[in-house]
Amino acid sequence: MTKLNIFTRGLVKENAVFVLMIGLCPALAVSSTVRDGFGMGLAATFVLVFSNLIISILRKNIPNEVRIPIFILVISTFVTIIDYMMQAFQPDLYRALGVFVPLIVVNCMILGRAEAYASKSSVVNSILDGLGTGLGFTLALTIMGTIREILGNGTFLGLTVFGESFRSAPVIFMIMSPGAFLVIGILKALINKYVKRELR
Amino acid sequence: MKSPALIFLAAFLVNNIVLMRFLGLCPFFGVSSTIETATGMGMAVIFVMTIAAWITWIVFNVVLLPLNLVFLRTAVFILTIASLVQLVEMFLKKSYRALYNALGIYLPLITTNCAILGVTFLNIDNKFSLLNGTVFAIGTGLGFTLVIITFAAIRERLDLAPINPSLRGYPISFIAASLMALAFLGFSGLFGLT
Numbered sequence: 001m002t003k004l005n006i007f008t009r010g011l012v013k014e015n016a017v018f019v020l021m022i023g024l025c026p027a028l029a030v031s032s033t034v035r036d037g038f039g040m041g042l043a044a045t046f047v048l049v050f051s052n053l054i055i056s057i058l059r060k061n062i063p064n065e066v067r068i069p070i071f072i073l074v075i076s077t078f079v080t081i082i083d084y085m086m087q088a089f090q091p092d093l094y095r096a097l098g099v100f101v102p103l104i105v106v107n108c109m110i111l112g113r114a115e116a117y118a119s120k121s122s123v124v125n126s127i128l129d130g131l132g133t134g135l136g137f138t139l140a141l142t143i144m145g146t147i148r149e150i151l152g153n154g155t156f157l158g159l160t161v162f163g164e165s166f167r168s169a170p171v172i173f174m175i176m177s178p179g180a181f182l183v184i185g186i187l188k189a190l191i192n193k194y195v196k197r198e199l200r
Numbered sequence: 201m202k203s204p205a206l207i208f209l210a211a212f213l214v215n216n217i218v219l220m221r222f223l224g225l226c227p228f229f230g231v232s233s234t235i236e237t238a239t240g241m242g243m244a245v246i247f248v249m250t251i252a253a254w255i256t257w258i259v260f261n262v263v264l265l266p267l268n269l270v271f272l273r274t275a276v277f278i279l280t281i282a283s284l285v286q287l288v289e290m291f292l293k294k295s296y297r298a299l300y301n302a303l304g305i306y307l308p309l310i311t312t313n314c315a316i317l318g319v320t321f322l323n324i325d326n327k328f329s330l331l332n333g334t335v336f337a338i339g340t341g342l343g344f345t346l347v348i349i350t351f352a353a354i355r356e357r358l359d360l361a362p363i364n365p366s367l368r369g370y371p372i373s374f375i376a377a378s379l380m381a382l383a384f385l386g387f388s389g390l391f392g393l394t
Contacts, residue, residue: 021370024229025314029222069279076275084271099321102274106314108226177220178381185374193366 006125010133016109017140017184018191023109026100027141028180034157037145039093041138043086043101045131047078048110052118052130059119071114072105079105109137147183148174204335206391207328211339214393217315218347219381224315228348229373231306238352242345244306246338248288249316252281253337256320257330277320285310315344351380 014020017027026044031037054074055062062070083101086094094101104110113133118126150156152174154167173179202210215221218228224245231241256277264270289307292300310316319340323333354376363372 021229022226024225025222028225069282072278072282073275076278080271080274083274099318099325102321103223103314103318105274105278106317173382173385176381176385177222178378178385180222181374181378181381185371185378188374189364189367189371192368192371 003125003128006128007132010113010129010131011136011139014133015136015140016133017137017144018187020109021188022112023107023137024184026103026107027137027144028177028184030097030100031141031144031148031180031183032152032175033096033149034142034145035093036096037141038138039086039090040097040100041134041141043082043097044104044107044110044137045134046082047075047104048113048134048137049127049130050078051075051110051114052126053123055114055118056121056123056126059121062119067119068111068115071111071119075110075114076105109133144180144183144187147187148179152176152179202332204332206393207332208335208339209391210393211336212343212346213384213387214390216343216347216384216387217319217340218344219377219384221318223318224313224344227309227313227315228344228351228377229370231309232348232352232355234356235349235352238348239345240302241306241309242341242348244303244310245313245315245344246341247303248281248285248307248310249319249341249344250334250337251288252284252316252320253323253333254330255284256280257323257328257333260324273321273324277317281316281320315340347380347384351377354380 010016016023023044026040030040051071051074055071058070079102082104086097086101113129117129121129146156150161151171154160154162154170160167171179174183211217217223218225227241227245231237259276259280260273264273264276269276285307289300292303292307319337323336326336328336351373355373358372358376367375
């Protein structure tokens with residue numbers, strides 16, 4: 001498998017949210033605006049890349065019987081780092097994401113990549129895999145955030161899209177919880193219908 | 201300070217853990233194909249959530265706060281919950297065989313259930329006392345059980361319904377969950393809770 005394939009597999013073909021349907025909790029909870037979705041995606045990408053890096057470096061020294069607790073410890077270290085960094089540098093974003101920043105630690109996407117890929121692969125490949133999977137997650141959250149923010153708030157990154165009359169009376173339920181379930185349900189149905197099986 | 205009764209109602213209905221807070225979606229979609237499995241999962245969640253809320257409250261307030269180790273919260277909580285689930289499983293297997301037979305297969309799944317870890321974090325973030333934290337955990341667990349059983353009932357009917365092939369499976373489940381969430385939005389404002 002070429003380096004490019006390793007990168008694009010997680011980005012599109014095995015997209016965590018839209019294809020594998022994992023990491024759903026943050027994907028639905030913090031995709032009410034583009035900024036929240038993008039920020040959450042980048043935070044998860046950071047954790048994924050660095051945990052893949054460390055686990056790949058240590059892969060020959062980790063005893064098989066206790067590998068899962070070790071993976072969790074490595075992951076939670078980077079989650080704590082991003083938790084405190086976001087609190088210091090992006091306090092508004094941190095407040096919007098709330099409990100979902102520390103909860104990156106139980107995102108099955110990250111433990112899944114550590115177990116299925118980084119514990120068996122070279123350092124460079126693991127970083128590429130982490131980057132692809134993480135950016136695929138970011139892409140999914142940004143797409144959902146775009147749809148929900150435009151319909152539910154009439155804005156894109158805070159800029160008015162359809163003019164003031166829509167802005168003052170948008171489809172408000174799209175930025176509330178039912179909108180999240182509805183958007184991902186419709187996106188998944190469109191993927192089922194229009195994306196060819198061999199691409200999935 | 202809110203009374204325990206209001207905390208319970210808020211956790212049970214108004215801020216329902218699955219439909220309003222989006223925690224525990226994996227079991228919500230994963231083990232809701234029949235009412236029977238949904239009930240088992242719900243009971244296991246109530247049980248572990250309550251015990252996890254006690255243990256993590258004690259660990260946080262007795263160990264982490266006095267020693268100024270709050271930054272270790274994430275790592276300590278996840279390891280505490282993982283070992284707690286193992287202990288509970290071994291204890292039930294030895295002492296309460298009937299309960300183990302009912303909940304056993306769901307217990308390992310719970311370690312990675314973000315609802316459990318989420319509730320312990322929310323307990324700390326809301327600065328609940330031990331009593332309020334317990335009430336919050338039980339209310340949240342009951343809310344999870346109510347929603348997963350209702351959802352399982354809907355999914356059992358959906359399996360028999362004639363549905364467009366591209367909507368089958370996940371998409372129609374998401375849309376059903378969306379309608380349930382819309383119904384639960386009706387609870388917001390109940391007794392002034394938001």
